Amino acid sequence: MNEIVLLDGVRTPRGKAKADGGLGQVAPLTLVETVLTGALERAGVPAEAVDEVVLGCASQIDGQGGDLARTAVLTAGLDETIPGVTVNRFCSSGLDAVAMGAGLIASGQADVVLAGGVESVSHVPMFSDRGPLWSDRDVMGRVGAVHMGIAADLVATEERFARPELDAYGERTQRLAREAWERGAYDRSLVIPEGATITRDEHVRDEVRLDALAELPPAFAELGAAGQDELALAHVDGVDEITHLHTRGTSPSVADGAAMTVLASADAARRLGVAPRARIAGTTSAGCDPVRMLLAGQTAVERALERAGWTPSDLDVVEFAEAFSALCLRFQRDLDIDDDRFNPNGGTIAMGHAFGATGAILLTGLVDELERRDERRGVAAVSGAAGSGAAVLVERG
Numbered sequence: 361m362n363e364i365v366l367l368d369g370v371r372t373p374r375g376k377a378k379a380d381g382g383l384g385q386v387a388p389l390t391l392v393e394t395v396l397t398g399a400l401e402r403a404g405v406p407a408e409a410v411d412e413v414v415l416g417c418a419s420q421i422d423g424q425g426g427d428l429a430r431t432a433v434l435t436a437g438l439d440e441t442i443p444g445v446t447v448n449r450f451c452s453s454g455l456d457a458v459a460m461g462a463g464l465i466a467s468g469q470a471d472v473v474l475a476g477g478v479e480s481v482s483h484v485p486m487f488s489d490r491g492p493l494w495s496d497r498d499v500m501g502r503v504g505a506v507h508m509g510i511a512a513d514l515v516a517t518e519e520r521f522a523r524p525e526l527d528a529y530g531e532r533t534q535r536l537a538r539e540a541w542e543r544g545a546y547d548r549s550l551v552i553p554e555g556a557t558i559t560r561d562e563h564v565r566d567e568v569r570l571d572a573l574a575e576l577p578p579a580f581a582e583l584g585a586a587g588q589d590e591l592a593l594a595h596v597d598g599v600d601e602i603t604h605l606h607t608r609g610t611s612p613s614v615a616d617g618a619a620m621t622v623l624a625s626a627d628a629a630r631r632l633g634v635a636p637r638a639r640i641a642g643t644t645s646a647g648c649d650p651v652r653m654l655l656a657g658q659t660a661v662e663r664a665l666e667r668a669g670w671t672p673s674d675l676d677v678v679e680f681a682e683a684f685s686a687l688c689l690r691f692q693r694d695l696d697i698d699d700d701r702f703n704p705n706g707g708t709i710a711m712g713h714a715f716g717a718t719g720a721i722l723l724t725g726l727v728d729e730l731e732r733r734d735e736r737r738g739v740a741a742v743s744g745a746a747g748s749g750a751a752v753l754v755e756r757g
Contacts, residue, residue, distance in 0.1 A: 363626040364462045365636035366754065368403035369724035370395055370551045371619035374561045374712040377481035382558030383616040388423045388480040390553050392432040395476055395620035398551035403622040404634055411470035413444040414461045416453025416477030418715040420446060421489045424480065451681065451744030453477050454619065455719030455752050459643035461623045471628035476620030476720035486614065493746055504595035504651040509580035509606060510588045511653050512684035514596065517603045519690055526685035527573040530610040530709055533682060534568035537706025545705045549724040561711035563613045576607035595651045610685040615712025619720035638727050641753040642668040648747040654683045656749025657741045658691045664739065664751040672696055676735035679722040681742040682707035704729060718742055723752055730756055
């Protein structure tokens with residue numbers, strides 16, 4: 361098996377998912393072109409060295425349809441012999457793209473792969489592909505396909521988290537994100553697409569007070585009362601009622617964005633004369649109960665650690681997609697990850713969730729943070745719809 365290394369990575373800022381958002385006038389294809397060319401330039405890798413492009417995207421229709429990866433290869437001016445493939449595993453798509461690229465290299469099918477993700481929710485709204493998981497009532501009833509906010513409130517209820525705990529996490533991630541942008545923690549990997557009106561993640565607020573968060577109403581109580589609670593409870597045992605605790609301040613905001621990494625075999629990196637920034641030490645996907653869907657990212661981390669022979673204490677930095685406060689509190693408690701190591705520069709509650717792009721965004725931030733700290737090991741992980749999750753382990757030095 362070939363050793364897989366990460367040469368570099370870039371990402372766009374995340375814009376609010378609306379027409380007048382910071383990336384609202386930037387087409388999904390333009391986002392992909394920007395990170396494709398930006399990643400190659402940042403890594404110092406010639407385009408002709410690339411064997412494959414693997415792109416994660418959760419809503420593959422309209423401007424994100426028709427194998428956007430292959431389209432971007434052609435429109436960005438890369439060699440037409442590079443095939444390009446677009447993959448979908450909901451919110452974990454960006455990390456799954458990295459895992460697939462790493463697998464191609466490990467098995468000897470490719471030497472250099474561009475892997476990342478994109479999502480422009482302002483152009484292609486969530487659920488617009490009308491998949492049966494959210495449009496077919498029979499399928500939804502059989503599977504227990506509930507809204508993610510209902511799933512998060514169910515987990516918070518089962519884990520007996522209190523509203524002040526969730527609010528405290530929401531305040532923490534907003535504060536850390538603001539401080540990170542102020543000190544330039546994200547500057548190294550940032551590329552700005554043509555037509556963007558932002559140069560930083562647009563959701564980050566100047567100040568978020570804990571007392572203000574405490575005043576926000578539950579975000580998913582009405583949705584639960586409209587039938588979602590009944591659907592969820594029909595598929596779980598031991599819970600009579602879901603307590604709705606998550607608010608806009610403790611839930612991830614929807615965003616537009618894109619990210620791309622450059623992966624290579626260690627031999628190819630030497631031939632190209634490029635020093636790797638990290639080694640891909642393991643990739644794992646996982647599934648879980650679709651009603652408690654957001655637990656799968658943590659399961660993926662646990663499996664990845666076991667397969668690599670690592671323990672949670674070996675992790676110097678954890679970048680875990682903030683699919684609601686409760687899932688973060690559960691992860692930290694179960695794996696005994698202190699605040700200093702867990703999403704130290706804020707997360708998706710503060711900066712936005714760009715579905716197919718989020719995993720690759722987290723991975724670039726993870727490597728940047730490990731370098732800043734001069735530390736060795738970390739993990740990026742995401743939970744997604746239908747009980748899917750993915751994790752990527754990296755190691756420096």
